Amino acid sequence: MRSIAITLPVALLVTGCARHHHFQPSLNITETMTDSSIGAGQGDTVIDNMLVLYGDAETGVAQFYAMDALPPSEPVHTIRLTKDGIDLIQHPTGFTHHPELGTYIGNTVNSVGTIFSVDLDKAIAEGDLDNAITRITDDDLAVNGTRPEFVRYEDQWLIATADYGDTDNQLRLYNPAILSKRTRTSIDKILVKSFPCPPFVQTLEWIDDLGVLVLVQNQTKGQGYRLTFCTLEESSLNQLAVIDLNELADELEGFVVLGDGRFVMVSSSPEGNVHLGEIKLPRR
Numbered sequence: 318m319r320s321i322a323i324t325l326p327v328a329l330l331v332t333g334c335a336r337h338h339h340f341q342p343s344l345n346i347t348e349t350m351t352d353s354s355i356g357a358g359q360g361d362t363v364i365d366n367m368l369v370l371y372g373d374a375e376t377g378v379a380q381f382y383a384m385d386a387l388p389p390s391e392p393v394h395t396i397r398l399t400k401d402g403i404d405l406i407q408h409p410t411g412f413t414h415h416p417e418l419g420t421y422i423g424n425t426v427n428s429v430g431t432i433f434s435v436d437l438d439k440a441i442a443e444g445d446l447d448n449a450i451t452r453i454t455d456d457d458l459a460v461n462g463t464r465p466e467f468v469r470y471e472d473q474w475l476i477a478t479a480d481y482g483d484t485d486n487q488l489r490l491y492n493p494a495i496l497s498k499r500t501r502t503s504i505d506k507i508l509v510k511s512f513p514c515p516p517f518v519q520t521l522e523w524i525d526d527l528g529v530l531v532l533v534q535n536q537t538k539g540q541g542y543r544l545t546f547c548t549l550e551e552s553s554l555n556q557l558a559v560i561d562l563n564e565l566a567d568e569l570e571g572f573v574v575l576g577d578g579r580f581v582m583v584s585s586s587p588e589g590n591v592h593l594g595e596i597k598l599p600r601r
């Protein structure tokens with residue numbers, strides 16, 4: 318399905334409530350549009366200089382757009398998250414890629430999380446997952462789903478994921494080399510580290526040049542926009558700043574920084590589900 322852009326009169330400037338006096342990010346939404354091809358949007362990421370928007374439409378789907386032609390219109394690539402015509406990743410929650418360590422897609426159905434290791438080249442070439450799944454791992458350590466994102470912790474690339482709930486949430490760091498060969502995350506040595514985590518995390522965004530992890534959250538269950546900027550310390554998440562976008566009341570699902578002073582946010586709404594804007598991120 319073709320994406321239809323709808324320009325809305327949105328110009329929202331938000332400054333973070335800083336927890337660290339040297340780190341005060343701000344963002345400005347400049348345009349809002351509808352991408353009907355992703356259905357209920359579930360997240361976004363950047364892979365090989367392309368913006369990827371993903372969601373659960375008629376099936377799970379990921380749309381790849383050229384970043385030099387935003388706002389997105391016609392996708393460069395489309396991957397239906399199906400195998401042999403069956404909707405395999407019905408509710409994608411997390412899509413992360415490392416050029417050497419592979420590609421992982423999260424799926425959350427009835428609060429149960431599953432992490433799929435994917436041969437991305439095959440998935441792009443064939444447009445589905447028929448021959449692209451290399452491992453399926455039950456995230457049985459997770460509570461209320463999984464949302465994988467590559468992060469760098471102590472100079473090691475790991476896969477982070479977080480629980481979605483109101484209390485007792487954890488952010489977990491998994492070893493991708495072991496994860497890609499196991500069927501359950503509870504198997505010994507996959508889990509490297511875990512931290513207490515704030516509530517209602519939908520997806521994660523790692524900003525590598527700052528060493529900052531963004532928790533993409535709802536303010537309450539299934540509603541609201543919150544971005545929590547933090548660092549991964551020895552035994553805890555160190556919150557640097559929190560941004561609440563109180564003018565937007567639907568369900569934030571994804572946030573990605575494009576690297577050129579822009580960002581994209583995705584919600585699950587049927588209309589106005591993609592927000593584009595400018596962001597200022599200070600050095601730590």
